[in-house]
Amino acid sequence: MSTLRGHRAVSLIGAGLLVAAAVHHGAEIGAIGSSAGPLLAFALDGGIAVAVLVAGRRIARRDLSPAEEQRVARWIATGTVLAVAAFAATLAVRAFEGRPLVEPAFPMLVAAGVGSLGGAIAGYYAVRQSAEARRARDAVRAVSFVNHLLRHDLRNDLSTIRGYADLLDDPDGSGHAETVAAKASEGLERIEATSAVADAILGDADSSRVDLADTTRDVLAGVADGESAAIETDLPDAAPVAANDGVRSIVHNLVENAVEHGGPGVTVRVAVRADGDEAARLGGDDGVALVVEDDGPGLPPEVRDGSFLTDEAVGGASDGGVSGLRLVATLAEAYDGSLDTGESSLGGARFTVTLPHAPADSAGSDT
Template sequence: MKLSRRLRDSLAGKLPAAPVLVVTGILWFGGAVWNFQGEVTTLESAALPVVTFVLTGGFSIGVVFVGYRLSQSQFTPEQRWSIVGWTVGGLGITVLLHTATLAIRAAEGRPIGEPQFPLLVAGGVGALAGYGIGELLVDVRRSAAQAEQARDGMAFANSLLRHDVRNALQVILGQVDVLTAVDDERATEAANRIESQVEALYDLTANAEAVTGVLTGEATPEPRNVVEDIETSVATVTESFPDATVETALHDELVVRGTDALRPVFANILDNAIEHTGPEPTVRVTTETADGVARVRFADDGRGIPEAQRSQIFERGVTTDGGSNGLGLHIVSTLVERSDGSIYVEDSDLGGAAFVVELPIAE
């Protein structure tokens, strides 16, 4: 159905592809005119010849139109020739198949009549179907190539983040050592604050690396103690929100199948629970197991989420407060699913909403 790569590349560099379809459509329209003239001279009534002409001529004009459409498209010359190959191939295959059926009928001694009308219809249908298939395949390949470029760009940006930011943090830590050597209370306090922020930035680069690894498909679920991820996230959040109360009731150890991205997932859920509640929020984090599944529940004492919105809040672009672009929970849901888990919302025993993350327990 498609031209060989060498022929396609050669044509792409020398001839435009769209006129081929336009010429094909015009030639097929000429066949429709010829068939119409033959029917008009042999039939007493012109009604049926007109109907057949409208049908065959319509398909021919359709081929001319897709040729014009192809000339106005954003496809590369190579992609256009690929679509032309599918179009001409669809026309040729349908005509050959129909010719084969006529040949079989003739060999059986059955009357064939005038074969040009069904051949014209079959060819027109085959050409348009071939064009549709060719354009669809080109779009799919182009989308796949763009997705691969985006994935490579994300991986490259993550590499730069890890390398350049961590190098800068090492320089900052070197200056912190200088501050701590000074016998001054204010300098020591400033050094401690800087060191704390540097550690937070190290965690940020680690989280970015984990998220990128999952989104690019480089990281796969493996056994990990999810309690450590929860405790780390809780410690980070409570330090950032001193007025918040975070209660925990966790297993001593709970090994699930997941990725490093679970840590930023838990931190994001905690951040949302605290930021979207009151000035002194309470969040309760608990773990439980049942039927080979571990459940991590983040319950808050906020306003809750209406049941009608719960099935939509994880969709791209959907936000519950109108203050963001709705990407946070969508990314959270994606990361959980790629960790072989799931996430949903239910009522909280504290009066607000409870986000529940389910993960398979590791064997």
């Protein structure tokens, strides 16, 4: 069953107040035989009701999420109830004192309208403040992750470039120029991926069509060049997902985590499953799954208990692998995916990232 959108609920409250005011003052005109007073009163309480209707229209144009609209509607309902209850309490006191209650309907309508309008204004600014605070938190997270990527990944690439550049002066330095050029290209790719990571975390990037299988092959080609690890792969020809270039950081961090924590001679198995079976096994929707497992010592305690997902795990003093896993979890969530951890059939750790399939008509490249 569909839920009533918040702006429609606001408009219904405004329309209800307007109809109630029109009916009440129309009856007044018939009772007293004069229209001047009732019309003046209707201009006040009816005008407030129209203002509530306008607030509903403005909320509809503010591009708020359904949850945010519902929050504004709750503020309006609360304001209306509180204002009516406060006025009803004054009437109860007057009745208890034995004082006459003269035409309470009109001030009751004014109180309800003022409460609704005040609730609309307060609710809108509360939602906007909450959104700005959430965006500020996301910005801090993005800066922390970008700082981690730049310090960790680019430092490694630039150290390699510097080392091979020193060897170019040797008489037998043939081939080192190609290594320098390759590492420089990898550094540039990391800068582009870092920008995509920040956009994804901040919600500024539109999802496009990215081939997860091809990205995985590209990342593994760089890992196999210099790591003392046995890499096993099970990759389909193509596995398009709805994401951006930040997917490269997901693959890189999971593989790097397995290699670094698995120890010398670790076996790392990397698979991409595009048939949705892995996502279904994890209880999620149909999607594309990236599975990275190893025969190392298994899941560290901070990963097993989920503490690596806390804000403290992002700081510069935290373990690089834990920060990398936090980045993976954050990016997976930004892409409407998920990260699952468990024990590997190889005896070590197993990490599964599930990402949504890219629509067939989505923009981007599968290669």
